[in-house]
Amino acid sequence: MSVLVTGGAGYIGSHTVLALVEAGIRTVVIDNLSTGFSTALPEGVPLFIGDAADENLVEGVIAAHDVSAIIHFAGSVVVPESMRDPLAYYRNNTMTTRNLLNAAVKCNVKNFIFSSTAAVYGNPDQIPVPEIAPTRPLSPYGSSKLMTEIMLHDVATAYGLNYVVLRYFNVAGADPQARIGLQTVGATHLLKIAVEAATGQRAKMEVFGTDYPTPDGSCIRDFIHVTDLAQAHLAALAYLDQGGDSVTLNCGYGRGYSVLETIEAVRRVCGRQFAVQMSPRRNGDIMTMIADTARIGRTLDWTPRYAELETIAAHALAWEEKLLQAREAA
Ligand SMILES: NC(=O)c1ccc[n+]([C@@H]2O[C@H](COP(=O)([O-])OP(=O)(O)OC[C@H]3O[C@@H](n4cnc5c(N)ncnc54)[C@H](O)[C@@H]3O)[C@@H](O)[C@H]2O)c1
Numbered sequence: 001m002s003v004l005v006t007g008g009a010g011y012i013g014s015h016t017v018l019a020l021v022e023a024g025i026r027t028v029v030i031d032n033l034s035t036g037f038s039t040a041l042p043e044g045v046p047l048f049i050g051d052a053a054d055e056n057l058v059e060g061v062i063a064a065h066d067v068s069a070i071i072h073f074a075g076s077v078v079v080p081e082s083m084r085d086p087l088a089y090y091r092n093n094t095m096t097t098r099n100l101l102n103a104a105v106k107c108n109v110k111n112f113i114f115s116s117t118a119a120v121y122g123n124p125d126q127i128p129v130p131e132i133a134p135t136r137p138l139s140p141y142g143s144s145k146l147m148t149e150i151m152l153h154d155v156a157t158a159y160g161l162n163y164v165v166l167r168y169f170n171v172a173g174a175d176p177q178a179r180i181g182l183q184t185v186g187a188t189h190l191l192k193i194a195v196e197a198a199t200g201q202r203a204k205m206e207v208f209g210t211d212y213p214t215p216d217g218s219c220i221r222d223f224i225h226v227t228d229l230a231q232a233h234l235a236a237l238a239y240l241d242q243g244g245d246s247v248t249l250n251c252g253y254g255r256g257y258s259v260l261e262t263i264e265a266v267r268r269v270c271g272r273q274f275a276v277q278m279s280p281r282r283n284g285d286i287m288t289m290i291a292d293t294a295r296i297g298r299t300l301d302w303t304p305r306y307a308e309l310e311t312i313a314a315h316a317l318a319w320e321e322k323l324l325q326a327r328e329a330a
């Protein structure tokens with residue numbers, strides 16, 4: 001038996017593949033390498049370079065590798081890009097998952113784990129936000145993920161598939177041993193930008209919005225370490241393996257840090273100052289996003305290990321320094 005990971009060469013996917021391999025779970029990856037890197041995969045993990053929407057490919061891999069579960073990361077992830085080109089997002093997120101599910105159903109794969117996002121909530125009425133909160137996504141990216149969640153629910157009901165939908169909050173950090181990390185070109189994530197500034201790759205960084213009604217005026221986020229998130233996927237796999245019912249779970253720590261606090265944490269761990277410019281609000285930003293973690297806490301056997309913001313910042317920084325050295329050596 002093995003696990004098929006789509007998008008396994010991407011940021012979160014590669015950390016999950018590493019965790020699966022370290023847990024001794026046979027793993028096979030399908031990735032079209034549109035934003036992923038084959039070098040992010042541990043040696044020996046079979047990689048099929050192709051599209052997760054290609055049902056022939058998926059069915060062939062499921063049969064050849066005796067796949068019993070699918071973890072589906074493959075997709076497009078840039079919110080502003082989804083505003084400019086929504087149809088690309090409905091294709092690569094919603095329609096790709098439709099094809100993948102069709103192949104899974106045909107091949108009788110029973111367990112499915114799906115990467116969703118806190119972006120499905122839009123501006124929450126309640127903080128921390130529970131899974132039962134209304135879903136009002138503000139972007140085609142969020143809508144494409146919400147539509148996929150609905151489709152998955154219907155498919156599960158009709159064909160006896162079991163799923164765990166994981167709604168990630170702000171994923172950050174890197175492998176604690178700096179073997180892998182976020183290497184997406186042009187990534188816009190706050191911590192990535194901050195460590196680029198800390199390593200001198202940017203002359204300055206901007207804080208988008210300092211006039212929010214929050215304690216220091218900047219937005220607040222619930223950052224989850226990518227290695228803890230990878231372990232949540234293993235816990236979700238075990239939950240389904242033990243016959244758990246389909247469920248949707250927030251993935252965060254249930255506490256928030258402001259943008260300014262996050263930048264301060266990066267300054268502390270790197271021991272250097274870097275220029276920070278206060279800028280106007282960024283279009284579409286949600287003010288405060290913090291996960292209600294009660295449900296994941298009672299559903300999965302999952303204990304986060306890297307929840308300290310400074311730990312997340314330190315791991316992001318160590319990875320960034322390694323990337324920079326590799327680039328300079330090339
Ligand atoms: N990074 C975050 O903060 C965050 C937050 C919430 C949800 N997510 C979700 O997590 C998943 C992984 O995100 P990530 O940050 O690792 O992004 P990523 O871009 O690093 O990874 C996506 C991977 O999927 C591959 N891919 C894309 N479309 C494909 C297709 N049609 N067929 C095969 N491979 C394809 C890419 O090459 C890449 O390796 C995504 O579904 C994303 O929506 C990410």
Ligand SMILES: O=c1ccn([C@@H]2O[C@H](COP(=O)(O)OP(=O)(O)O[C@H]3O[C@H](CO)[C@@H](O)[C@H](O)[C@H]3O)[C@@H](O)[C@H]2O)c(=O)[nH]1
Nearest residue numbers: 117118119169170188189190193206207208219259282285
């Ligand atoms: O250079 C920067 C980058 C970001 N921010 C701010 O930092 C916060 C976090 O921004 P970012 O890291 O871009 O994450 P989000 O916009 O919160 O979105 C992330 O988190 C969502 C889940 O909550 C995922 O769905 C998205 O894919 C993922 O990018 C926001 O207030 C931004 O305005 C800055 O001030 N300066």
